Amino acid sequence: xxxxxxxxxxxxxxxxxxxxxxxLKRLLRPNPLILLALPIVLLYLPRFVDNTTLLQQxxxxxxxxxxxxxxxxxxxxxxxxNFGHAAFIGTGAYTVALLSKYQPDVxxxxxxxxxxxxAALLGLLIGIPCLRLKGPYLALATLSVAGxxxxxxxxxxxxxxxxxxxxxxxxxxxxxxxxxxxxxxSKLVLGPLTFSGLGGFDQYIYVxxxxxxxxxxxxxxxxxxxGYGKRGLVLRSIQQDELAAEAAGVPLTRYKLGAxxxxxxCAGLAGGLYAQVRGTVALDLLAVDLSLLIIIIAAFGxxxxxxxxxxxAYVVVLLQNYYLDRATDLFVEHPELKIGTFALLxxxxxxxxxxxxxxxxxxxxxxxxxxxxxxxxxxxEGGGAKP
Amino acid sequence: xxxxxxxALTSAVIAxxxxxxSLVYGVGGIVNLAHGSFFMxxxxxxxxxxxxxxxxxVSAVVGVLAATLAGVLLERLVITxxxxxxxxxxxxxxxxxxxxxxxxxxxxxxxxxxxPGFVSGAVTVFGVTLQQTRVLAGLVALVTxxxxxxxxTRTPTGRMVRAVAQDEEASRLIGxxxxxxxxxxxxxxxxxxxxxxxxxxxxGVLTPTMWLLPLTQAFAIVILxxxxxxxxxxxxxxxVGFLDRFxxxxxxxxxxxxxxxxxxxxxxxxxxRPQGFLGKVAR
Numbered sequence: 261x262x263x264x265x266x267x268x269x270x271x272x273x274x275x276x277x278x279x280x281x282x283x284l285k286r287l288l289r290p291n292p293l294i295l296l297a298l299p300i301v302l303l304y305l306p307r308f309v310d311n312t313t314l315l316q317q318x319x320x321x322x323x324x325x326x327x328x329x330x331x332x333x334x335x336x337x338x339x340x341x342n343f344g345h346a347a348f349i350g351t352g353a354y355t356v357a358l359l360s361k362y363q364p365d366v367x368x369x370x371x372x373x374x375x376x377x378x379a380a381l382l383g384l385l386i387g388i389p390c391l392r393l394k395g396p397y398l399a400l401a402t403l404s405v406a407g408x409x410x411x412x413x414x415x416x417x418x419x420x421x422x423x424x425x426x427x428x429x430x431x432x433x434x435x436x437x438x439x440x441x442x443x444x445x446s447k448l449v450l451g452p453l454t455f456s457g458l459g460g461f462d463q464y465i466y467v468x469x470x471x472x473x474x475x476x477x478x479x480x481x482x483x484x485x486x487g488y489g490k491r492g493l494v495l496r497s498i499q500q501d502e503l504a505a506e507a508a509g510v511p512l513t514r515y516k517l518g519a520x521x522x523x524x525x526c527a528g529l530a531g532g533l534y535a536q537v538r539g540t541v542a543l544d545l546l547a548v549d550l551s552l553l554i555i556i557i558a559a560f561g562x563x564x565x566x567x568x569x570x571x572x573a574y575v576v577v578l579l580q581n582y583y584l585d586r587a588t589d590l591f592v593e594h595p596e597l598k599i600g601t602f603a604l605l606x607x608x609x610x611x612x613x614x615x616x617x618x619x620x621x622x623x624x625x626x627x628x629x630x631x632x633x634x635x636x637x638x639x640x641e642g643g644g645a646k647p
Numbered sequence: 648x649x650x651x652x653x654x655a656l657t658s659a660v661i662a663x664x665x666x667x668x669s670l671v672y673g674v675g676g677i678v679n680l681a682h683g684s685f686f687m688x689x690x691x692x693x694x695x696x697x698x699x700x701x702x703x704x705v706s707a708v709v710g711v712l713a714a715t716l717a718g719v720l721l722e723r724l725v726i727t728x729x730x731x732x733x734x735x736x737x738x739x740x741x742x743x744x745x746x747x748x749x750x751x752x753x754x755x756x757x758x759x760x761x762x763p764g765f766v767s768g769a770v771t772v773f774g775v776t777l778q779q780t781r782v783l784a785g786l787v788a789l790v791t792x793x794x795x796x797x798x799x800t801r802t803p804t805g806r807m808v809r810a811v812a813q814d815e816e817a818s819r820l821i822g823x824x825x826x827x828x829x830x831x832x833x834x835x836x837x838x839x840x841x842x843x844x845x846x847x848x849x850x851g852v853l854t855p856t857m858w859l860l861p862l863t864q865a866f867a868i869v870i871l872x873x874x875x876x877x878x879x880x881x882x883x884x885x886x887v888g889f890l891d892r893f894x895x896x897x898x899x900x901x902x903x904x905x906x907x908x909x910x911x912x913x914x915x916x917x918x919x920r921p922q923g924f925l926g927k928v929a930r
Contacts, residue, residue: 341734343741393917395733396678400866401917548859552745559738596855600749603742610739611728 295567299477303470307449312465314582319465321577322472323534327550328557328569329480330526334519336563337487339499340390343399344406345554347386348379348524350546351409352531355379357426357541358419368435372532379528380521387520391513403548410546425542432471432536433464441474442467468537475533479526484566495519496564553599556606562616571618576602650892652777656785658888662881663788663843664861665868666795667836669880672869673812675829677736681721681743682840683862689714689841690848690857691751694762703763707845714841718834726833727826744858752855762848784846791842792881795835799877808832860909864891867909871916887912 302322306315327349335341352375359371366374386405393401413420420426432438446466486492494515497505506512535541544550553576561572580598584591591598613620668682693710697703725743729735764780799805810818811828818825843861851857868887872879887909894908 339734341737389917396737396866397870397917399678399737400870400913404863404913552741555738556742594753596749596752600746600753603745603749606742607725607739607746610735610742611725614729614732614735 299473302473303445304449306446306466306469312462315469316465317578317582318574319468319472319537320581321574322469322476323530323537324554324557324573324577325476325570326479326530326533327527327554328561328573329483329566330523330530331554332558332563332566332569333483333487333495333526334523336558336565336569337492337495337499338516338519340394340398340516340519341555342402342523342551343555344402344404344548344551345523345527346546346548346550347402347406347409348382348527349531349534349550350406350541351382351524352376352379352528353535353541353545354413354420354426355528356532356535357429360430360535361426361428364430368430368432368536369437371430372529372536375528375532375535376525377528379531380525382528383521383524384517387517387524390520391516403551406546406548406551410543413543413546421542423543425540427540429535429539429541431464431539432467432533435536438471438536439467442470445470445474472533472537475529479529480566480570483526487566491515499564549599553602556602558616560602560606560609560616562619565616565619567622568616568618572616650889650896653781653896654889654892655885656777656781657892658885659785659788659792660843660847661861661864661868661888661891662792662884663846664840665865665872665880665884666792666877667839668865669869669872669877670808670832671829671836673877674808674832675726675730675825676733677726677730677829677833678733678740679721679726679833679836680737680740680862681747682740682836682865683858683860684744684747685714685717685837685840686844686861687747687751687853687855687858688717689844690762690851690853691755691844692841693845693848694760694853697762706762710845710848711838711841714844715834715838717841718837719830721837722830722833730829744862748855748858755853755855759852759854761852762845764849778850780849784850787846788843791839795839796877796881863909863913867913867916870913 302318305318309315327345330348331342331345335345355375355378356368356371359366359374386402390398390401414422432442446463449470450466487495494505494510497508497510498512498515502512531545534545557572557576558569560576561570562568580602584598584601609617664682664686667685668679671677671679671682689710691710692713693706696706696709701709721740721743725739726736729739764778797805799808807818807823808828808831810821810823811825815825818828840861864887868880868883871886872881872883890908890912
């Protein structure tokens with residue numbers, strides 16, 4: 261592991277000397293069709309699929325895409341593997357729920373902003389002491405912060421409801437912005453008469469579906485632009501060799517802390533939105549299991565590429581919440597086998613294809629080897645260099 | 648007095664788990680998040696054997712052997728292919744821990760189970776009345792730890808292990824095979840954790856999530872004592888062991904909060920003295 265991995269950097273100045281291609285171009289280069297088609301397919305999916313249970317689970321999966329992508333911008337890029345991402349998600353979700361419970365006058369949009377703020381603040385608070393920590397130390401520190409938050413909800417049981425959580429959170433339908441987006445897109449996709457023939461519950465599902473989709477596209481798109489641009493390169497350089505990056509003039513503290521706060525803020529937004537989609541919050545949003553599932557998703561899809569974890573989230577969450585139950589009764593009777601199955605899959609992927617499944621797949625599809633290295637996950641490969 | 652005697656016994660058992668964890672890190676540079684699973688495999692295998700009507704002593708031996716075998720399998724199948732990728736090892740061993748948990752839950756359900764005691768009745772030490780199983784667990788653990796320490800410091804095998812821990816390349820030059828040593832150490836570490844699982848099974852309870860607490864405690868001990876330092880590990884085990892019992896006796900709902908205290912210890916250490924009591928300076 262002594263060879264440097266600089267060769268894998270996407271910095272190849274092979275564009276005819278015309279300088280660095282714009283982030284947008286670099287982003288779309290791996291496979292423009294796939295990246296642009298995904299949101300459009302998802303947008304028009306409800307027109308062809310009227311199975312509302314499935315649509316609801318896709319909406320949940322879309323939220324998990326945001327969880328995984330926000331994890332990736334910190335952990336996949338800088339190699340600071342966060343084992344307690346649920347702390348940020350839960351902070352966002354509980355902020356929204358507590359506001360809805362105690363300050364019902366606060367609008368949903370403002371509550372989401374508060375969720376972002378609270379999570380970002382937590383990211384800053386955790387990020388500062390964690391700047392010096394790496395690998396196993398960081399893993400344990402982040403894991404224990406999430407554990408401590410779980411204990412906090414028990415200590416403030418009257419406010420947070422302890423194990424029962426908080427029910428009756430104002431949903432996406434109650435928010436003017438989210439409802440407008442949801443209804444607007446529903447009419448666009450399903451036709452003008454959309455909600456006249458539907459019950460209230462169906463309306464809620466369609467609104468959730470489109471709102472999560474819009475948030476996801478904006479967040480993942482933004483993160484990808486960032487990740488595939490110059491800043492992403494800098495973040496990646498921190499992973500590959502921190503000392504070299506610093507020697508090359510990278511302001512380490514600012515970038516590491518920035519990634520921490522950005523990751524936390526995005527997770528807080530997604531968590532807050534999840535609370536508004538479910539209408540309840542509970543301990544599962546802070547639990548170790550959620551943090552682990554996110555790591556499984558990201559490593560499975562291919563950490564350090566944003567799109568990998570995003571697609572990984574759709575695969576894993578839909579399998580977990582929908583398809584496995586319908587495949588065999590075994591999973592209905594023994595839900596614990598699902599996470600075990602994913603764990604086993606992950607182990608195999610880590611050994612056979614450490615870059616995850618999505619980046620190599622995109623590379624193959626686009627048929628352009630070296631150019632798509634930008635999408636290559638380097639977390640697992642690069643994180644291993646021993647001093 | 649209660650706390651002192653109980654703390655000493657608990658420390659010995661915890662040290663048994665932490666010792667293996669620390670050795671594996673020191674020798675192979677491997678942070679094995681599946682270490683707590685060996686503890687669980689030991690306990691459940693012994694339980695499964697005793698269910699079939701086998702004598703308790705046989706069940707106990709089977710428990711230890713099963714954990715050792717699990718250690719060998721983990722090293723060969725999972726760790727070896729990705730050994731030099733620190734982050735991948737972290738994630739993969741965590742995945743193994745989840746896999747084992749899921750498997751145990753599948754076969755035994757989420758219900759709490761218990762192994763019959765090897766000995767029954769109570770004994771009074773220094774005016775403290777104790778279950779004999781706890782005393783037995785503490786004593787066996789203590790003897791095992793002393794044996795392991797003696798082997799490490801006094802025998803050629805131990806010297807080989809310490810050589811690899813100090814400098815893998817240099818040890819290779821003098822004819823030691825680090826891969827082989829890593830395998831042995833992981834197997835023995837797994838066996839020690841399995842033994843701890845078997846010993847505590849009669850008074851603890853067996854659940855599919857029982858791997859988490861020993862893992863966090865081992866982690867806390869290793870961080871507290873300094874990664875890779877054997878004396879540090881033993882010292883820190885005593886601290887964490889006493890703390891464990893102190894909290895369990897003196898705080899309301901203490902048994903639940905033991906984990907939280909452990910976590911607090913870790914965080915405080917990481918912030919105040921990242922290299923631990925006796926550790927080398929963190930890389």
